[in-house]
Amino acid sequence: MKFGVLLDHQYPIGEDIGRRTGELVELTQHVRDLGFDSLFGIHHYLASLSTPQPLPLLSRLLEHTGTMQIGTGILILPLGHPVHWAEEIATIDQMSGGRFVLGIGSGYREDEFSAFGIDRRKRVSRMNESLEVMRKLWTGEPVHHEGQHFQLDGARCSVLPVNEGGPEVWVGANGPIGIKRIAGQGHSWLSPSNVRRNWAVGNLTDYRQHLREAGHDETGMTFPIHRDLCVADSFDDAWRIAGGPVRESYGEYVQYGMDYFDSQWEGIKHKALFFGSPDDIAAKITDFADAGFNHFVFRVQWLGLPIEESMKILERFAHEVMPRFRA
Template sequence: MRFGVLLDHQYELGDDINRRTGELVEFTQHVRDLGYDSVFGIHHYLSSLSTPQPLPLLSRLIDHSGDMRIGTGILILPMGHPVHWAEEIATIDQMSGGRFVLGIGSGYREDEFNAFGIERRTRVSRMNESLEVMRKLWTGEKVSHRGQHFALDGVRCSVLPMQRPGPPVWVGANGPIGIKRIARQGHPWIAPSNVRRNWAVGNLADYRAERTAAGFGEDGAVFPIHRDLCVAGSFEEAYEIAGTAVRASYGEYVQYGMDYFDTQWEGIKHKALFFGSPDDIAAKVEDFARAGYNHFVFRTQWLGLPIERSIETVERFARDVMPRFRP
């Protein structure tokens, strides 16, 4: 069982990003020393919140992350050209000594697609073709490609990733069609943080069945999931600590058409959040692990929550919960 942390590097507009980055360096060092396995960054453009870009941020954290995997959770692949992504990602994989995990997604925010001049309806085909082109470039051979979105004529990538044939790729999706497509491709599916328990468990079962039918075995397979985590004396105490902040963070999504974060908040609050005592959290981890999840990536930071509260949660999980799942 592996445990990681999703850095929530989203701040009020005008916040001091240099200071916030320093906080994240210290937080990453702390997570490293507590025995976590991975640390991930998020990705958006033109956000309502000040959101530092993940690849420069993760590069800053490389020397502070020990042997942890570092990665994107997720990178919106359609927003860039595959040549750009191939060389950027190969560079950070080299810099990290081959510890990079490329988490990708197709995106959903209309303002991002409009600003980049990309038709939103093409986002999945662009993501898939981008990944195809990147894999070709990472062979180190000259690449000629004629596709729906991209054309290359005998070009060669100038930087190759340390991991061969490339970094592991995890793919995010929030609907059954996308989840099954990921299964047929053999990629790990990143289950989202905000979904209720039965949805997460049911879709993982469907994903695994589809993946097996496509001929992929489960030896060494990764089944990751994002969850919001706050460990305290009880659910009520955890929600008293972080409830206002977590709801404020999810509230930012309402302006992007996700009004269910407002209308269905009570259900999300009780059925999606990993909030509670160490025993409560251990029971939730055990439940999801029985369903097949084996890499939990926890978000412990939300809008307006002091970093000290996030540190308390990662410490308490490492002390009171993690040992129950480690030899």
């Protein structure tokens, strides 16, 4: 069982990013020293919140990560060219000694695709072809590729990842068609944070069935999931600490057409958040682990919550919950 942290590096416009990055350095050191297994950054362009880009940020944090895995959770792959991504990812993978996890997704915000001049309707095919091209580039051989979106004539990657074939890939998807596609490709499906327990567990069951049908061996595979985490004395106490900030953070999505976070908020609050006492959180982890999830990536930062409170949440989890799942 592995436990990681998803950095929520989104701030009000005009914030001092240098100071905020310093906070993340301290948080990363804390996460490392508490015994967490991984650390991830998020990715968006042109956001309503000031959102530092994940690869430069992770490079800044790298020397403070110890032996933790680092990665993107997620990188919006269709918004870039696979040659660019291949060399950028290979570089940070080399810098980390092969500890990089490439979490990717197709994206959803219309303003991002419009700004890049990319047809949003083609984002999934563009993501899949990008990853295909990146895999070819990571062989180190000249790549000749004629695809729907990209054409290469003898391109050769100048930097290769540490491990043959490239880093581990997690792919985010919120629907059965996408989840089935990910299983067919043999990649790990990254379950989102905002979905209710039965949806996540049911789709994991379907995903694993699709894996088997496609002939993939799931031995040693990662089955990751994002969750929002607040460990306190009770659910009510956790809500008192972080309820306002988590609600405000989810409210930011509504402006991008995701009305679900408004209309279905009560369901998310009670059936998606990992808020509660150490016993409550341990029970939730056990339930999800019994269903097959084996890498929990927690968000403990939200708009307006002091970084010190985030550290306290991590400390309580590391001291009062994590030991229950360590051999």
